[in-house]
Amino acid sequence: MTLTAREIEVVRIIVQAYIEHAAPVGSRYVAKQSTLKLSAASMRNIMADLTEKGYLHQPYTSAGRVPTDKAFRFYVDTVLSPALLPENTQQDIKEALGQAGLEFSNILEHASKLISAQSSQVGVAVAPKRSMIRLKRIDLVLVRTGLVMAIAIFNGGVVHNKLLPVEPKVTADDLVKYANYLNEKFQDRTIEEIKKDILQEMEQAENRFNALYAKALSLARDAFANNNDREVFLDGTLNVLDHLEGKDVSSMRDLLEFLEHRSSLLELVDKLASNEGLIVTFGTEFYGPELGQWGLISSPYQVQGQKLGVVGTIGPIHMDYSRLMPMVDTIAKMLSDLLESRFA
Missing domain, CATH: 1.10.10.10 (Winged helix-like DNA-binding domain superfamily/Winged helix DNA-binding domain)
Known part of the structure; x- marks a missing residue:
């Protein structure tokens, strides 16, 4: 109306x-x-x-x-006309993110803590789907006879390690050849794309009686199997106690149950991932009347134009949007800049 x-x-x-x-x-x-x-x-x-x-x-x-x-x-x-984030606050956020270290998981965990501290609410940082991010390189390291560590490095600094059994006769030199072949074949491809091509490539390698390629592809197939796990970092869940009165205990319980069942949160994040920038979503919109007293402010982070995941804050529907919206947006953009500078 x-x-x-x-x-x-x-x-x-x-x-x-x-x-x-x-x-x-x-x-x-x-x-x-x-x-x-x-x-x-x-x-x-x-x-x-x-x-x-x-x-x-x-x-x-x-x-x-x-x-x-x-x-x-x-x-x-x-x-609403969101307020500009003060320059000293922006500088504090930049310095805090810069102290997160080099591990991708540590950076996201740090971001969730930073958002929680800035908002006094729940801070959220969601890692990307590994199946959708692009491979930068894969290294194969001989741990001991018959055991290899596959180290896959993706855009944004996401690293996935997996131990794989191999024939005892496989040497470190063999692994270098395998890795060179795989990097030449699959660099800058997503795991989803790689998986589709591996079986076809293996068949062609076997038809050419190329044992080296076949073994390399077999290792890649095992390395990327079941590689869809996603990390969700939450900080400050107990902050909800500071915002609701005793009569709202049921609403608080509904929110905590929602956060505990990560599949619901990930489903929401996937819906939000297509957005170009900052978005505010209310509980009734993303879940139902049970979360009617809650809202989510979120913004995607990205590397080289590829959206990797989402950061945001969850709080009561009466949260201070004019202050929190620019805060979340700033952290998302600074996180993108940090990942771009370190891992692009």
Whole structure:
């Protein structure tokens, strides 16, 4: 429904008041904060109309109004002008990310902790699907007779190690030849693409009686088997206790259950991964009414134009979007820059 200028003003005041106080907002407060110069009675009429349109909710008779997720969606998409992140905060974030070390997993874990610390909410960092990221190189290292370590390095610095049994007669020199062949054949390909080609390549190698190629491809097949595990880093889950009152215990439990079942979170992240940038999603939109009091601010990180994963924060629906949206967006962009500089 199209809102009038008066209704937009009332939605703005009520949402901002609810973000600040997390309590129902009365008509007198709206009248005092508004530039419309209307009486409290007139404001009650406007608020009643907004309630009928689904933007406000009255928790009980004679109480003020509470904004619904529809009002928050309108506020975020239409009314809100996010504040610029102060330069000193940006510098603090950059320095903190720079201390994360070189391991990709450590960097993401650090990012989730940083987001949680900056937001006082749940920090989320999700690793990419290994099947969809591109191979930079593969190294094969002889651990001992009959045992090889396959080390696959992907764009963004993702490293996957796997121990593989081999024939006792395989030497370190053989492994160098295998790795050179595999890198020439599959460099800059995704695991998904590599898997499709391996069987065909193995058949061709066997037809040419090329034992070296066949053994190399066999090792690659085993190295990339079951390679779809994804890491999800969460920090600050107990912060939800600081934002909800005792009457909302069931809502808190629903959120913790959602976070515990990583498949639901990953399904959500996959839906968000196609977005070009920052996005705000509400619980009713990505899960259902059980998470109606929660929201997610997320933004993708990438290397060389390839989206790798998502970082974000989960908090109460009345979180401070004007501050947290630029914070999440800044961390995602700085994470992309860091990965680009170190691993591209």
